[in-house]
Amino acid sequence: MSLVQFLKSKTFFVQIAIAIIVLLLFVFGLKFWLGVTTNHDQKIQVPDLQKLSLEEVNRKLKELNLDSRVIDSASYNPDYPKKTVIEQTPEAGDFVKEKRKIYLTLNPSKYKDITIPDLNGRTKRQASSQLRAMGLKVDTNYTYVNDIGKDVVRGLRYNDKILHEGDKLPLNSVVDLVLGDGKGN
The missing domain is CATH 3.30.10.20 (Trypsin Inhibitor V; Chain A)
Known part of the structure; x- marks a missing residue:
């Protein structure tokens, strides 16, 4: 059987159809699996953590199934209590998924x-x-x-x-x- 005859045969078209169906099933299955494992429709609104101590922040975030990481302490700001949150990322009001880390910047206990x-x-x-x-x-x-x-x-x-x-x-x-x-x- 020559190549041209094979390309015109019923067997070739059946194999192409099977390949397309398998590829579509794989793509839709992958999309469904990613939607389930990445909690695609989940939204948790980030609370405002400014002027809260680390204990209060951890308690509040634990209730929402979120984590926190202290990344820095800024220059001392007398308008904020000592060792409280000055900035946070993501900002208050943003939506995140569960177990997302909220990065915090704290107010030092005194001026440098x-x-x-x-x-x-x-x-x-x-x-x-x-x-x-x-x-x-x-x-x-x-x-x-x-x-x-x-x-x-x-x-x-x-x-x-x-x-x-x-x-x-x-x-x-x-x-x-x-x-x-x-x-x-």
Whole structure:
């Protein structure tokens, strides 16, 4: 039997029909199986987790059959309680399937610490600018000591404690400058 005769035969057309039917059954079976195993029609609305502690978040998500992962802690935000959720992904109101992970960003317990640099011998303006740029606040009630240099930094204080180079303070702390009065020897 030649190739042309085989292509015109009834056997060839029966085999093509069987192949098409098997392929269609496979595609529809795969589509049905994926719909069942991936919970295609399931929708769980993500709750708003902002300002909740991790214990409250875990309890709330467990009720909905969802999981959580802490991915980061942001810069301290005084508007939120310590160690509570600031951001979440997916957002509140989005729809997800069961066992989906909700990624959380938490509020740290305090501002990050700033390391005090050596400012001895700098002018009041230089020291104030550097401290503000680092995230500290400078009190305008200066303490003056007997020194030959007028308005030259001779030390720093925080809550009436003398600060040294390398000490750490929380961001936004208010420091006092100890300056020379220009009347020394």
